[in-house]
Amino acid sequence: MPTLSLAEAVARFVPDGASVALEGFTHLIPFAAGHEIIRQRRRDLHLIRMTPDLIYDQMIGMGCARALTFSWGGNPGVGSLHRLRDAVEHGWPAPLVLDEHSHAGLAAAYTAGASGLPFGVLRGYLGTDLAAANPNVKSVVCPYTGETLATVPAIRPDVTILHAQRADRHGNVAIEGIVGAAREAALAARAVVVTVEEVVDELLPLGNGVLLPHWVVSAVVHCPGGAHPSYALGHYPRDNAFYQRWDAISRERASFLHWMERHVLASADYRSFLASLKDAA
Amino acid sequence: MPTLSLAEAVARFVPDGASVALEGFTHLIPFAAGHEIIRQRRRDLHLIRMTPDLIYDQMIGMGCARALTFSWGGNPGVGSLHRLRDAVEHGWPAPLVLDEHSHAGLAAAYTAGASGLPFGVLRGYLGTDLAAANPNVKSVVCPYTGETLATVPAIRPDVTILHAQRADRHGNVAIEGIVGAAREAALAARAVVVTVEEVVDELLPLGNGVLLPHWVVSAVVHCPGGAHPSYALGHYPRDNAFYQRWDAISRERASFLHWMERHVLASADYRSFLASLKDAA
């Protein structure tokens, strides 16, 4: 399991046109990896995330995305993702194809992908317009009860990127706190890149706390702070004030582009990005 | 969440004729609870376990069981479960109806039960005689690929009994080490009884290490040593020598009945059972 720089990992595992899942449910969102994808000017990506959050708002606004698979697309506790809305409502900077699910449906699709099954089953969707709006939602009949249940096709991202608190030098990855669908999204993917707060010699205790064993991990990237403005439990808290500020930054195309230019494109890496935020504060 | 004596818990939650899952995959097998069920002379139980192990060999030999749902019925690393064999081969002490699965199939059936789904899906069984021998194994066709996959009906035990290292006074239950299908078996059941090595004020850290939250647990029983000759990681090791001795003890009906009489029926509780083993050693 190689340890790479973030630039190397993105160059190797995120080609134009790839299907990419940056997972992490509110906690441990891999912002640094998303910024590096933006810096490397990736195009035509099929982005997959339960909650696009600010990171996909930024990637969509910077023109990285062709399609989006998601289940809830807001700024948590604040309001809209303005760049996502602009893409859907006005096709700016490019039209965005939506593959929309409920949380339960997308969780079932990741789990099916991780399980090597072609579809997931759930009691859901029935009677909603979402089932009609998304042709991927179908149904099966229970061979025991005759009940009709909803199905979703398995999701198999080309690459899933996670942020975690710790990896050891073998590449075993450990997370504490909210896990979300990180395990399922990683095991569903053809390649797995994990950015981490720290690389330790040995994860102690091994065992139940480990999210992914080394041999399913394609690359580990040491990237402290790489989840900000999301958070890493035990390392730094969620920057709720930034999430609130993002509403104004992202509302207009000009202010959004100016902020991305100044803080993301003008920064060589995530440390200099964070430094630029500090200077601006 | 009430704390009960083991006798009270079995009296309240394990009536004659109930479907009962004593789970724990090699690790944390609730032997004490099984012995109390034998002492209370339960009859016509539908026993459910992936690996019947010595505890179900004992319960079957003592006439507690009407049916058995299982996926591997041997004495691990030693050989046969002679009492299980005697029941299946000769109907002694009573005939035993078998509902036989593979590990993957039974795991899928527990998971479906825990998920409130009527069936589980897996790639398995197809082409084997087990699918023909067990009418519960059916199939569905994937609505996306047309592939035929095997299905198993959800398992919903009347009660699942587990052994765990720790519970807190609220009833939150924590396990470390091998978990097996304990979580799924418990959440699939209508009632959950957990015998534990120790009851602590607070489980620290809370969070990812907790197997079951208090409000899904029907009763906690303080029962140190209650998994022997299975084991509790961090408390006592698996008594492999006993598993080897069991082969001779259980081979003949007479020697089996004599051992059960002397050590189980003659003991008021698990502490006196363990004491009687110590005396005999």
Place this chain on the structure above:
Amino acid sequence: MNGVTRDERMTIAAARLLWDRAVCFVGIGLPSAACNLARLTHAPEIVLIYESGTIGAKPHVLPLSIGDGELAETAACVVPLPEVFNFYLQAGRVDVGFLGAAQIDRFGDLNSTVIGDYAHPSIRLPGSGGAPEIAAHAKQTFVVMKATPRSFVEQLDFRTSVCRPRAVITDFGILTPAPESDELTLTALYPDATVEEARAAVGWPLAVASEVDVVPQPTERELATLRDLHARTEAAHRRPVELPI
């Protein structure tokens, strides 16, 4: 009791619907405030499940997001998200689900997806999240949302969730389904609200019960507890965090 806002009346009315040891699937915003108010007043053993997988959370301040660290740090357990939806919600282990939306119709169905046509919306809303399955699997659901003719509508632009709420708590009072028709009907008003105000705020001809109750005034304890909670929360969320550098 002057200066009680309608937000406060809504939150307190919603909290009163909850009971001790109830298992609640909690959404962010007003439902989260209501559930924690109940926990801090009459329902100390209420079990709060947030879809992030934090089960039995007892946050000291209200989370801004559904997955703030405060939730994980105070939870009885943290489980993977698929388990929350499979093992807890779909399995029928949730007593109460709280929902809000951009639009509700007279029977309680909800739209949180789009205003306008799905393919070419005038307003793209966040989408369903956990709402469709909360509406389907919680033993009962309560809807909390402010009423305007554009949010309480004759016809939904999009049916995100099929919901038959036990009650709709809004900013003039409470609607509950009528016995036979299931049509949402005005059954209670806040002391400072009127039937005319209610009718004006609802986009369909609002049915009014023969007897409309008055929602009791907030108690001193309810109001003080809620205002303390909000004050703690706003201070916490405003507090600039040290950048991890």
Place this chain on the structure above:
Amino acid sequence: MNGVTRDERMTIAAARLLWDRAVCFVGIGLPSAACNLARLTHAPEIVLIYESGTIGAKPHVLPLSIGDGELAETAACVVPLPEVFNFYLQAGRVDVGFLGAAQIDRFGDLNSTVIGDYAHPSIRLPGSGGAPEIAAHAKQTFVVMKATPRSFVEQLDFRTSVCRPRAVITDFGILTPAPESDELTLTALYPDATVEEARAAVGWPLAVASEVDVVPQPTERELATLRDLHARTEAAHRRPVELPI
């Protein structure tokens, strides 16, 4: 090299089939000995998965059961059993599966369920466990079992696992499937075994390759490592444990 038992030859021959970093789904008994011998000799980074959910285990002594504490204490991670079968085996993340059985037929299908009729067996065997899915999902399977006319049979009493093994390691040598017919064919013998012995041990007319290799003698290191492992293991399993009282 005198005194090499056939069990030792089988274990060493099986270990040699494994390569470094291979992901192996390990059964108890001889397969577990072979996998750990490989780990202690030529394949230090081999990944051993036991169905109990212990992934990347590096046991110091061989486990008696599939879930000994030794496995959890030395594993890279411990996952719930359904995840082992779904996320690792069924998902195609296992390179090698080892299987044994009570009966095998000339194409490699296996019976570990019953001798005689299923409803009224003369011998009730332990049953399938993980075998059917290991046979179906591992990228390749190796079968390890001793040969007698009652175990290597024309007709299985019960087809527990549909298996097309890459090789069958038995106590006279190795059978591999013939290129076209897939029929298991004698392709290698231990130095002290003969074709006649092999034919006598197999319950069907055994096909013999035009050239039958000789399995190389165990090296000093292989033999010493295996015997140390077994000695450690037997001492550990014999050791009486303190009763938890």
